[in-house]
Amino acid sequence: MAAVTEPNHGLRTAGRYALLIAVALVFILPILFMVVSSLKPDAQLLRDTASAAAFLPVGDVSFDNYAAAFRRAPVGLFIANSVFITLATVLVSLFLCSLAAFAFAYLEFRGKSLVLAVIIATLIIPFETIAIPMLMVVNSLPFIGASGLQWGWLNTYHVQIVPFLADALTIFLFVQYFKDLPKELIEAARLDGASWFDVYRLVIVPIAGPVFATAAILKFLLMYNQYLWPLMVTQSEQFRPVMVGLQYFFQLNTAWGEVMAYLSMITIPVLAFYLLLQRAFIASIASTGIKG
């Protein structure tokens, strides 16, 4: 390595680390502040912002804010709603999108290229530009549920799930991955008399783990962090997810300790999940940058 022969090699390395650490502090300190503050009573929390104590769990540390947050809002319900909506959407959308991508990648049928092109073209439509007319669409749709036929989807779980079950990015990711798999496997299975659905289920799904992980992570982040859509379609508390539940905490005299406790509760599980699977998380974001 050329670097080794340069003078002051040690000093240069130290300088590089110093810069890396300084930047790391910019990203980590606000998050650390959130978690540490959630453990302090409001008076101390406000006093501590004047010094480095803001980032240290010192003084009167307790979980009182967490208990208070549960008293202020039905936090357990919000978390359960978010988990249910996110899980249901991720699981069903992975199945529907991978199945469609399988057909796009391996089967020949009339109209295929046109349909795929239209789907890819929808990537350019930001959700925010269709949210308002979408409100009109879901307000006039029927749904057959436990209580029979109903019109209008507002204030339900399915209004937060069904519109997100198929999307262009997920289909695109699967198509890109399937294209590179060896076709011989499929042909062999077909000659053995397997149906196309069996080929999908028994041949392709078992070897497509990485792309399922990628798509699952992207969909998970998108769904768990949804805000605009649930804000518009859940006027009743019963169906609200965690991000909309935040509104209970930003009232006139904000109790910052409780806010930080709520923010920590809905963020730490995701952060833990990320730290555990960080390679997969980063790989999934990177794969959105690979255009065919």
Next chain:
Amino acid sequence: MSAPGPQKSLQRHPLAGWLMIAPAVVLIAAFLIAPFVLAFGYSFTNQRLISPNPTQFVGLQNFEQLLGVGVLTISPQTGEDGTVMRDENGNLQYPSVRSFTRGNDEFPHLQGMREWFSWTWGEDRVLVLARDIVFMKALTNTLLFVAVVAPVQSALALLLALMINQKLRGINIFRTIYFMPVVVSIVVVSLLWRFIYDGSNGLLNTLFEFLSFGLFQPVDWLGNPGTALWAIIAMSIWQAVGFHMVIWLSGLQTIPVSLYEAAEIEGANSWQKFRFVTWPGLRNTAILIIIVITMQAFALFAQVDVMTNGGPVDSTQVLVFQAVQRGYEQQNIAGGSAISVILFVIVLAISMTQRYLTRER
């Protein structure tokens, strides 16, 4: 590749193919394409979410209402002797704007407009009037947000990617940390930063006071029309920059090491290596990143909704926030759709221009 002939015909199964894509196609048609087409349709009507009256076609009225602007030049009032009139402070006196925009038959095109901004031209005042000032502010704020965030965030993300691409022990720890805010919801980040930006107890003021040895005067970052949008810009970059760092990084890693070795043998310095090896290798990544950031920036909503509600004095109004205000809060689907259509046309125009400017030659 697979041989033509028998294998090819194996795959020609229209029924299986259509059955497999049907669920996804129906869902995309119903929840992406239909609302998209309806946005255009509604924007030419007076559709409301719930209304006792039938919906009517109103042509371009929604767009005229949103985009109507006019210019008015007014001369100072003159006295009977023809000299300009001044008030007790010596300032020129002008006729009121209302006398032109309310029931003045000579200026029918200015009817109902209000002053958006103005400047002085000699002794005259030039006023730019708009029919919907809040929308105009939302439009210009959104364009400003995109114009700042797109280049700054892409450049910072590239800088971080270059830092992370160094061969140093433990570098992955830093990559993990830089990416961390990306997995935190923007709603959570917005509420957290409301506290950081606070005027009396905010961490940012404390930090600046410390760095300036107490000289810095505390600022209420979100309560001040001059700083609120910039505070939102800085926070948005902080939250999302790791996302694009990762995309740059995957671009950097596609550049063959042999090119750097060759450059080193030629005696290239670090800047020359970046300029002649790294940068040309990142061309496609750069196009993608700029387009992705631009599209994400136009969708700005949660930060405004959580931090400022468009205030103070409309300094943080943005298009999506206005579309939601009208389409949802006021149940004016037509008005919200018209803003959505304008937003989409701008996004499309900008991404097509970017594609055209960066096309392969």
